[in-house]
Amino acid sequence: MTDDAPPPVDQHARVVVIGAGQAGLSVGYHLRRLGLAPGSDLVLLDRAPGTGGAWQFRWEALRLGAAHRVHDLPGMNAMGLRFDDADRSRPARDVVGEYYRRFEQHYDLRVRRPVSVSSVSRIDGAEELCVATTNADGGTARIAAEVVVNASGTWGTPFVPWYPGRDVFRGRQVDTTEYRSAKEFAGQDVVVVGGGTSAIGFLLELDGVGARTRWFTRRPMVWSESASLDLESAVAAVDEQDRAARAGETLPSIVSGTGVPVSRRIRAGLDRGVLRESPMFTRLDETGVVTADGEHVHADAVIWATGFRADLRHLAPLHLRTAAGGIVVEDGRSVDEPRLFLAGYGPQASTIGANRAGRRIARQVMDVLTGP
Numbered sequence: 001m002t003d004d005a006p007p008p009v010d011q012h013a014r015v016v017v018i019g020a021g022q023a024g025l026s027v028g029y030h031l032r033r034l035g036l037a038p039g040s041d042l043v044l045l046d047r048a049p050g051t052g053g054a055w056q057f058r059w060e061a062l063r064l065g066a067a068h069r070v071h072d073l074p075g076m077n078a079m080g081l082r083f084d085d086a087d088r089s090r091p092a093r094d095v096v097g098e099y100y101r102r103f104e105q106h107y108d109l110r111v112r113r114p115v116s117v118s119s120v121s122r123i124d125g126a127e128e129l130c131v132a133t134t135n136a137d138g139g140t141a142r143i144a145a146e147v148v149v150n151a152s153g154t155w156g157t158p159f160v161p162w163y164p165g166r167d168v169f170r171g172r173q174v175d176t177t178e179y180r181s182a183k184e185f186a187g188q189d190v191v192v193v194g195g196g197t198s199a200i201g202f203l204l205e206l207d208g209v210g211a212r213t214r215w216f217t218r219r220p221m222v223w224s225e226s227a228s229l230d231l232e233s234a235v236a237a238v239d240e241q242d243r244a245a246r247a248g249e250t251l252p253s254i255v256s257g258t259g260v261p262v263s264r265r266i267r268a269g270l271d272r273g274v275l276r277e278s279p280m281f282t283r284l285d286e287t288g289v290v291t292a293d294g295e296h297v298h299a300d301a302v303i304w305a306t307g308f309r310a311d312l313r314h315l316a317p318l319h320l321r322t323a324a325g326g327i328v329v330e331d332g333r334s335v336d337e338p339r340l341f342l343a344g345y346g347p348q349a350s351t352i353g354a355n356r357a358g359r360r361i362a363r364q365v366m367d368v369l370t371g372p
Contacts (some may be wrong), residue, residue: 149365160175194217
């Protein structure tokens with residue numbers, strides 16, 4: 001081996017799936033049904049310590065419901081499991097973690113965790129992609145794969161926008177991934193930023209715990225009086241995600257195109273005045289935020305519930321990012337690297353979208369493996 005030769009690979013696999021949340025497990029299930037053997041032909045990697053995808057990291061008070069619904073994985077009904085029958089008094093993270101664990105065991109998917117993927121790159125002179133990994137002990141490995149399915153989701157890349165004064169504010173600042181419990185903010189003045197279901201959940205939990213809360217959003221809230229998302233709005237939002245993915249643009253928020261369904265709990269919050277948004281402030285200072293009309297709002301803490309971006313950092317060696325900030329993806333497949341599929345990306349971002357895409361992506365993957 002010459003000095004400039006790449007290091008050898010430790011394993012060859014037909015398919016590597018990165019991520020074992022809703023999208024990754026759905027693809028893995030269908031690939032197994034299509035004849036790939038988990039652990040050898042099919043390798044599923046997950047950076048999280050346990051089952052449940054991003055749900056295992058969510059705050060303790062979060063429960064499953066209309067605004068936080070998880071659709072069943074394919075094959076769950078055959079096991080006698082349905083999220084609609086789950087105990088809604090239990091934390092959502094515990095329920096999802098338990099159901100996913102039983103699913104992985106039942107279908108023998110052999111997910112390797114915790115394993116982080118540091119990079120996906122091309123192998124010179126080979127028809128394979130190289131997946132470089134690091135395990136919990138710091139050990140590294142390189143897996144060569146004919147096809148890579150990226151299902152890494154968004155939880156690892158929370159988006160916190162820059163506003164003047166964010167670096168001089170002396171209080172606490174947390175994003176959605178860092179929020180644990182309203183008790184941490186007992187007796188404090190809290191500013192919550194964001195127009196999604198996480199921001200709404202934080203405000204409802206802080207009511208009566210924090211001294212005062214104030215809610216700021218970039219755009220006026222759109223409320224849906226139905227108990228679930230309006231079908232027409234949901235279709236339009238997914239279409240916009242698909243258009244952005246095909247154009248290689250940064251993906252828009254699903255909620256911004258659908259509105260938030262008004263559950264009984266949200267209706268009570270609206271009636272009490274807890275859920276009353278203000279236009280976005282213009283800057284922060286040492287002790288709070290300043291609105292466009294000059295009002296100073298004192299804050300001991302600012303919670304940035306401002307969404308997420310697709311976690312694609314490990315794909316950087318493939319040079320797929322466009323000037324518009326995204327990756328050009330059509331029907332779940334990278335246009336510029338046809339050996340790469342992106343599950344749960346763009347129009348597949350919802351849990352039901354990830355499920356439906358799992359079968360379609362699995363079939364496309366098998367087409368690549370078997371040839372024309």
